[in-house]
Amino acid sequence: MVKAMKHGPDIARIAALIGDPARANILTALMSGKALTASELAGEAGVSASTASSHLGRLLEGRLVKEARQGRHKYFALAGEDVAQVLEVLMGFAAGQGHLRTRTGPKDAQLREARVCYNHLAGARGIQLYDSLFARGFMMLDGDDPRLTEAGEGFVRDLGVDFDHLVKSRAPVCLTCLDWSARRPHLAGSLGRALLKRFEMMGWAHRVRDTRIISFTSEGLRQFNMAFPVNPGSRG
Amino acid sequence: MVKAMKHGPDIARIAALIGDPARANILTALMSGKALTASELAGEAGVSASTASSHLGRLLEGRLVKEARQGRHKYFALAGEDVAQVLEVLMGFAAGQGHLRTRTGPKDAQLREARVCYNHLAGARGIQLYDSLFARGFMMLDGDDPRLTEAGEGFVRDLGVDFDHLVKSRAPVCLTCLDWSARRPHLAGSLGRALLKRFEMMGWAHRVRDTRIISFTSEGLRQFNMAFPVNPGSRG
DNA sequence: TTGACACTTCGATACAGACCGAATTGTGCG
DNA sequence: CGCACAATTCGGTCTGTATCGAAGTGTCAA
Numbered sequence A, B: 001m002v003k004a005m006k007h008g009p010d011i012a013r014i015a016a017l018i019g020d021p022a023r024a025n026i027l028t029a030l031m032s033g034k035a036l037t038a039s040e041l042a043g044e045a046g047v048s049a050s051t052a053s054s055h056l057g058r059l060l061e062g063r064l065v066k067e068a069r070q071g072r073h074k075y076f077a078l079a080g081e082d083v084a085q086v087l088e089v090l091m092g093f094a095a096g097q098g099h100l101r102t103r104t105g106p107k108d109a110q111l112r113e114a115r116v117c118y119n120h121l122a123g124a125r126g127i128q129l130y131d132s133l134f135a136r137g138f139m140m141l142d143g144d145d146p147r148l149t150e151a152g153e154g155f156v157r158d159l160g161v162d163f164d165h166l167v168k169s170r171a172p173v174c175l176t177c178l179d180w181s182a183r184r185p186h187l188a189g190s191l192g193r194a195l196l197k198r199f200e201m202m203g204w205a206h207r208v209r210d211t212r213i214i215s216f217t218s219e220g221l222r223q224f225n226m227a228f229p230v231n232p233g234s235r236g
Numbered sequence C: 001t002t003g004a005c006a007c008t009t010c011g012a013t014a015c016a017g018a019c020c021g022a023a024t025t026g027t028g029c030g
Numbered sequence D: 001c002g003c004a005c006a007a008t009t010c011g012g013t014c015t016g017t018a019t020c021g022a023a024g025t026g027t028c029a030a
Helices: A011-019 A021-030 A038-045 A049-061 A081-096 A106-113 A124-135 A150-158 A163-168 A189-201 A218-227 B011-019 B021-030 B038-045 B049-061 B081-096 B106-113 B124-135 B150-158 B163-168 B189-201 B218-227
Strands: A065-070 A073-078 A115-117 A120-122 A139-142 A145-148 A175-178 A185-188 A205-207 A214-216 B065-070 B073-078 B115-117 B120-122 B139-142 B145-148 B175-178 B185-188 B205-207 B214-216
Touching: A011 A021, A011 A081, A011 B011, A011 B021, A011 B081, A021 A038, A021 A049, A021 A065, A021 A073, A021 A081, A021 B011, A038 A049, A038 A073, A049 A065, A073 A081, A081 A175, A081 A185, A081 B011, A081 B081, A106 A115, A106 A124, A120 A124, A120 A185, A120 A189, A124 A139, A124 A185, A145 A150, A145 A175, A150 A163, A150 A189, A163 A189, A175 A189, A185 A189, A189 A205, A205 A218, A214 A218, B011 B021, B011 B081, B021 B038, B021 B049, B021 B065, B021 B073, B021 B081, B038 B049, B038 B073, B049 B065, B073 B081, B081 B175, B081 B185, B106 B115, B106 B124, B120 B124, B120 B185, B120 B189, B124 B139, B124 B185, B145 B150, B145 B175, B150 B163, B150 B189, B163 B189, B175 B189, B185 B189, B189 B205, B205 B218, B214 B218
Parallel strands: none
Antiparallel strands: A065 A073, A115 A120, A139 A145, A175 A185, A205 A214, B065 B073, B115 B120, B139 B145, B175 B185, B205 B214
16 A cells, blocks of 8 residues: 555655755855855855755755856855745744744844845835835736836836846746745846846945845935835825 | 854744654645644544644644644644745745656646635636736735725625624735745635635535535536626626 | 543654765866 | 865764654543
């Protein structure tokens, strides 16, 4: 008699992969969107290089991460945005449980303010961006996922985003991603990534090394608020 | 020196809880929304009563399930909709990986068509309901979560939903929940639950025992399509 | 009260896998 | 070529925990 197997997706398999503290640390570190080397990840996870290598092998096999050899380094990154979303939802739930691993520190406020979620902007600024695009008619819900309106296309082009390039690549341009701190959607997809990259290029903001925090300059924040007003109509 | 603890929510803790096959089976069974007894869950998980009891104790401690004593039975249910959402996202990812535990059977088509997600309608019919409410102006996005318009309130009242009762209870009325088969949002929250219950009371549909499938009668489906048209404007 | 049943606790076993250090392979630099 | 460094493989230890059966607690119904 075959062992009683339940139908449905094999949720235990991947949950177990995430369920080990060392691997969870690795995945959390990769949520920054940056590709990290095996040694860096070993440091992040707090384990030796050999154990980290073992963990990375399992994560690869489970398709949670992908690798890219570069010389004698091997860079690892999350396998895709869907992985990032799983982690975000998990984080949101865990945070809601109040089960933070350390007491809330000064970093937490900054994380809620603006942080990188895999490769796009999350936190209060991420929500502001998302809401503003809707409020100004630059984006609308196309049933399932959001979609840029024609006006929206012009808007992001004006911001310096190479929109044609985004469309040409096969990745979905607009996706929503649930924010774990505020439980509200923000913009993911290749457009979300491109916008964050653009903000960095224009010097509005930069990622704080070794964290997921995004720090806006005061001038950058002014420009950002101008581009993505929260209360449209109050000015013109 | 304190062990290097990473900041952020303790994602490993709950992922490990879900990561055990027996516990994953238990949680999956509870996704039907029904409260099940410890022995039933032991059967679902394919383990002895004593091990199931141990697992349920851990799930309780981790706040993933809640219990309700009833005579000599002890009923277990998912602790909340947030737990259900975590599981849905996990299932969606696992399904996307193609890592189904059994080969896809005839049940899968029915599951995609209409199924219960925790306690509300998901699958193609769930998406239809969600989209139709928006298209007809009965629901709109209030920034974060959807909200019924005044017309929408009248509409659900006409369907026989005790809307005042929903509002009085402290639970959120409207929430969205991401569908794992179609990756599109559908309606959760107490309204989502109330609507499904209403469909069952009116005999439009019923849950297939021991599965998450919701089976519509042919007449029930006709009524459902009438109440929640997909292409509004084609008729009136 | 006694018996049937639901569930939990206990004790013991067994297996998986997390971990490290040392040795190995492979790459780049001088 | 040979050194330095990144990463993996290997052998071995050890803790954690999933698992069961049997015994214990509690609840309902005769």
